Amino acid sequence: MSDIPQSARSAGRFTLFPRLSGVAITGILIAIFLMAFLVLPVIQVIYVAFLDAQSGTMTFQNFRDFFNTSLFRESFVNSFYVSAMSVVFATIIALPLAYITTRFNFAGSAIIQSLGFIPLIMPPFVGAVAMSLLFGRNGTVNLLLDQYFGFKVPFMEGLNGVIFVQSIHYFPFILINLSASLRNIDRSMEEAAQNLGSSGMRMFRRIVFPLAMPGYLAGAALVFIKVFDDLGTPLLLNVNTMLAPQAYLRITGVGINDPMGYVISFILVAFSIFALWTSFLFMRGKDYATVQKGGGGLSKRDLAPREKLVAWAVILFILALVLAPHFGLMLLAFGTIWSFSPLPDGFTLQHFGTVFTTSSQYIWNTILYAGTAAILDVILGVAIAYIVLRTGLIGRKWLDYMATAALAVPGVVLGIGYLRMFHGVQLPFGLGQMSSFWGLIIVALAVRRLPYALRACMAALQQVALSLEEAAESLGANKSSTVRRIVVPLMTGGILAGFVTSFATAAVELSATIMLVGRASDAPLAYGIYLYMQSPAGRGAGAALGILAVVIVALGTYLSQRIIEKDRNRRAAAPGAEQ
Amino acid sequence: MKKAGIRIENLHLSFGDTTVLAGIEMEIHPGEFFAFLGPSGSGKSTLLRAIAGFGPRPKGRILIDGKDVADLPPWKRNVGMVFQSYALWPHMTVRQNVAFGLEERRMPRAQIGPKVEAALELVGLLHLAERMPSQLSGGQQQRVALARTVAIEPQVLLLDEPLSNLDAALRVQMRRELLSLQRKLGLTTIFVTHDQEEANTTSDRMAVLDGGVIQQIGTPQELYDTPVNGFVAGFLGTANVLVGHMNDGCFVTKGGNRLAVDNYRDSARRIVLRPQSVSLTEEKRGSIAGKVTHREFLGSQIRYLVGTADGEIIVDTLHHAGQSGHAVGADVMLMIDSQSASLLD
Numbered sequence: 001m002s003d004i005p006q007s008a009r010s011a012g013r014f015t016l017f018p019r020l021s022g023v024a025i026t027g028i029l030i031a032i033f034l035m036a037f038l039v040l041p042v043i044q045v046i047y048v049a050f051l052d053a054q055s056g057t058m059t060f061q062n063f064r065d066f067f068n069t070s071l072f073r074e075s076f077v078n079s080f081y082v083s084a085m086s087v088v089f090a091t092i093i094a095l096p097l098a099y100i101t102t103r104f105n106f107a108g109s110a111i112i113q114s115l116g117f118i119p120l121i122m123p124p125f126v127g128a129v130a131m132s133l134l135f136g137r138n139g140t141v142n143l144l145l146d147q148y149f150g151f152k153v154p155f156m157e158g159l160n161g162v163i164f165v166q167s168i169h170y171f172p173f174i175l176i177n178l179s180a181s182l183r184n185i186d187r188s189m190e191e192a193a194q195n196l197g198s199s200g201m202r203m204f205r206r207i208v209f210p211l212a213m214p215g216y217l218a219g220a221a222l223v224f225i226k227v228f229d230d231l232g233t234p235l236l237l238n239v240n241t242m243l244a245p246q247a248y249l250r251i252t253g254v255g256i257n258d259p260m261g262y263v264i265s266f267i268l269v270a271f272s273i274f275a276l277w278t279s280f281l282f283m284r285g286k287d288y289a290t291v292q293k294g295g296g297g298l299s300k301r302d303l304a305p306r307e308k309l310v311a312w313a314v315i316l317f318i319l320a321l322v323l324a325p326h327f328g329l330m331l332l333a334f335g336t337i338w339s340f341s342p343l344p345d346g347f348t349l350q351h352f353g354t355v356f357t358t359s360s361q362y363i364w365n366t367i368l369y370a371g372t373a374a375i376l377d378v379i380l381g382v383a384i385a386y387i388v389l390r391t392g393l394i395g396r397k398w399l400d401y402m403a404t405a406a407l408a409v410p411g412v413v414l415g416i417g418y419l420r421m422f423h424g425v426q427l428p429f430g431l432g433q434m435s436s437f438w439g440l441i442i443v444a445l446a447v448r449r450l451p452y453a454l455r456a457c458m459a460a461l462q463q464v465a466l467s468l469e470e471a472a473e474s475l476g477a478n479k480s481s482t483v484r485r486i487v488v489p490l491m492t493g494g495i496l497a498g499f500v501t502s503f504a505t506a507a508v509e510l511s512a513t514i515m516l517v518g519r520a521s522d523a524p525l526a527y528g529i530y531l532y533m534q535s536p537a538g539r540g541a542g543a544a545l546g547i548l549a550v551v552i553v554a555l556g557t558y559l560s561q562r563i564i565e566k567d568r569n570r571r572a573a574a575p576g577a578e579q
Numbered sequence: 580m581k582k583a584g585i586r587i588e589n590l591h592l593s594f595g596d597t598t599v600l601a602g603i604e605m606e607i608h609p610g611e612f613f614a615f616l617g618p619s620g621s622g623k624s625t626l627l628r629a630i631a632g633f634g635p636r637p638k639g640r641i642l643i644d645g646k647d648v649a650d651l652p653p654w655k656r657n658v659g660m661v662f663q664s665y666a667l668w669p670h671m672t673v674r675q676n677v678a679f680g681l682e683e684r685r686m687p688r689a690q691i692g693p694k695v696e697a698a699l700e701l702v703g704l705l706h707l708a709e710r711m712p713s714q715l716s717g718g719q720q721q722r723v724a725l726a727r728t729v730a731i732e733p734q735v736l737l738l739d740e741p742l743s744n745l746d747a748a749l750r751v752q753m754r755r756e757l758l759s760l761q762r763k764l765g766l767t768t769i770f771v772t773h774d775q776e777e778a779n780t781t782s783d784r785m786a787v788l789d790g791g792v793i794q795q796i797g798t799p800q801e802l803y804d805t806p807v808n809g810f811v812a813g814f815l816g817t818a819n820v821l822v823g824h825m826n827d828g829c830f831v832t833k834g835g836n837r838l839a840v841d842n843y844r845d846s847a848r849r850i851v852l853r854p855q856s857v858s859l860t861e862e863k864r865g866s867i868a869g870k871v872t873h874r875e876f877l878g879s880q881i882r883y884l885v886g887t888a889d890g891e892i893i894v895d896t897l898h899h900a901g902q903s904g905h906a907v908g909a910d911v912m913l914m915i916d917s918q919s920a921s922l923l924d
Contacts, residue, residue: 186664186666188662188663188664188666189666189668191631191633191660191662191666192660192662192666192668193668193679193683194633194652194653194654195631195653195654195658195659195660195728196659196679196680196683196728196731197654197655197657197680197683197684198654198679198680198683199652199653199654202683206679207668210668210670211668211669211670213670
């Protein structure tokens with residue numbers, strides 16, 4: 001963290017007390033929570049992967065069995081192939097967009113910015129079925145291609161479909177990171193090169209490209225790992241020969257004691273950690289942000305009329321691709337029957353009626369689960385941020401590390417870990433078995449979204465100048481009333497943004513919840529979509545639920561942006577609030 | 580290395596409606612250390628960047644060694660520029676940074692190595708050749724930027740506020756090093772700065788810019804002693820400017836004080852008095868009467884603010900140990916050194 005002097009200044013305020021202060025108790029409670037619901041379940045999963053089911057001794061036999069089974073070998077190769085190809089296609093989409101916005105004065109830059117988040121408001125599994133109706137063998141595009149040109153393109157055949165859906169969904173990660181690092185290159189970097197005789201492609205290759213590389217790799221690693229871990233999309237596209245679906249199918253089909261699910265989980269976690277670690281290695285010591293204060297990034301030039309045409313064509317094409325899942329979902333939700341024809345036969349509101357009359361419990365469950373999880377995240381986030389940044393509590397960094405480690409744990413793995421760990425634990429008050437108790441879904445969601453909420457809270461707290469707290473303390477406010485009356489109100493913007501993001505993304509989470517849903521009446525929206533989409537007859541209702549999900553996420557994204565913006569304006573209006 | 584002169588003819592540049600450079604005319608002699616001095620927004624950096632080929636193409640001509648370069652892209656001008664931020668590429672070592680320009684010129688590898696080492700030797704950093712820029716101090720980065728630029732043996736060396744990112748002590752040291760390096764290489768050099776002390780101590784001649792217009796060109800001493808307008812007078816050192824008119828070989832101020840001046844001309848409407856060319860006495864024999872309103876002890880000098888009929892006048896007097904000088908509130912007379920006063924129209 002950048003504010004070592006701050007923590008150093010306040011260091012000792014708590015550590016010197018021989019008995020436990022309120023901060024220490026809070027820290028210990030958070031640590032226990034994270035141990036119980038994150039660290040131990042994952043360790044449990046890894047432990048079982050190396051456990052001989054019969055003798056209870058440690059063994060590599062499970063891994064040998066895994067790699068001796070052709071189905072698992074194929075799944076492993078497929079997962080790897082799909083992730084790598086998704087990175088390739090996401091790059092192909094993101095590269096021209098990033099280049100156009102950062103290098104040229106271009107009227108379409110606003111569209112490119114929206115392209116950076118439109119895909120993210122729809123979870124990939126929601127759009128997957130709609131995409132197969134648009135691009136599948138007998139989907140709209142192929143029917144038209146066949147009719148006019150006499151050929152079809154296998155966009156959605158098997159693994160292609162997963163790659164297609166995932167790269168359209170996840171390319172913004174590359175776009176955002178790459179544009180940010182391009183924007184961070186000071187124009188003097190290029191000017192110095194030109195001054196020394198370099199220009200054109202050569203200069204791009206030697207100066208601009210290497211400087212933008214860390215940002216690109218960070219984005220690419222993120223895409224790889226998201227695709228590698230994703231369960232919902234392959235399941236809905238009926239592609240089962242990948243690792244995450246195999247883990248899910250083994251645990252739910254064969255049983256909680258089947259070691260293969262654990263072996264797969266171990267591989268998923270190992271790859272996640274590996275990818276995060278490599279991207280960390282790439283980024284370490286390579287903070288190439290070279291922008292000087294006052295100076296803008298790379299110099300931008302105007303486009304010639306012909307170039308402008310090409311740029312618009314590229315952007316509109318990508319926009320069409322990006323909107324395709326949204327468009328398809330609309331057609332599905334409002335269409336009557338849609339099969340072997342470019343468009344549905346007719347349009348109706350009936351699916352929404354079905355959803356509201358028979359499946360409203362999905363919606364209420366979602367609001368309950370995601371809302372509680374987001375509140376939990378914000379409370380934990382503020383507490384951890386405060387402990388890490390403002391106190392000298394021993395081991396405070398570990399709270400941050402533990403909470404952030406959730407990023408490397410795929411939802412499937414967390415789900416399996418909970419099933420294993422809380423299997424057979426009876427809850428009091430007639431709540432039944434812990435592993436099928438709906439409260440556990442909330443905990444899983446909270447743990448999964450905590451890293452994002454924590455980052456938001458950390459950023460918000462860093463914006464609050466220490467002197468504002470010191471002023472309150474010197475006027476006689478004690479620690480807890482300073483936090484309550486000064487710190488938290490000043491963090492409100494960040495906290496709200498963290499809450500909304502956590503809520504919106506938890507509302508459409510599928511991979512952990514799918515393992516933990518005990519019975520249909522406890523299921524949230526995402527699970528409902530999954531159930532409906534299983535049968536052709538349910539697709540309309542599934543799509544209608546999907547639209548509700550998109551609306552929730554879109555509203556959430558919009559709200560959090562508004563909050564962040566308003567907060568920033570307020571700060572700009574009040575000088576001295578910045579550090 | 581052949582020394583190149585620079586000629587700028589009738590240069591104009593506007594960003595939209597704002598005029599940034601207007602009617603710039605100047606001649607920089609081969610081998611000269613020339614400074615562009617002016618406040619921020621005066622157009623000095625824009626002018627330098629125009630010579631290097633950055634920014635929009637200005638109207639007018641820029642001749643380097645007699646050749647108009649205004650239409651050439653930056654990479655064909657053979658003009659070396661040291662950026663304010665140094666602009667060292669963070670992904671390359673010191674050696675790679677310095678070698679870059681030579682590689683771009685397609686120089687054979689065998690020649691690049693010795694040239695790079697010679698350039699680093701010149702700035703005394705050969706031992707740091709394998710470091711990354713982020714591992715260097717500000718002063719070292721500055722030297723690497725300099726080595727990178729002189730390695731390509733440019734016709735002209737452009738320095739854009741090269742000392743502004745260094746701390747005060749290092750700044751003094753670096754400007755001496757810059758000057759001795761320039762003398763050693765004999766490179767025609769332009770140095771952009773807003774700091775008059777930097778310009779005074781380094782340059783052979785300088786141009787003072789304000790509002791995109793050249794105010795005056797000359798040696799530092801000429802500009803200090805005989806400024807052509809109030810801006811130059813005020814920008815170079817501290818100046819008291821009094822308004823009035825000429826009468827009978829004396830300058831009569833608005834407040835009615837008569838000041839004897841040498842080299843007078845009748846059109847003069849203002850007089851520039853440097854604080855150190857005014858002296859104070861409590862006897863009744865000076866030319867302007869006043870009262871001490873404020874006094875600052877500056878170590879070697881004492882600075883007085885004296886209220887007079889012509890407003891407050893700043894007076895610097897040398898401090899000698901044990902002397903107490905004049906107290907605040909004392910009635911004093913100001914004596915003007917008639918030779919060092921200069922007149923403005």
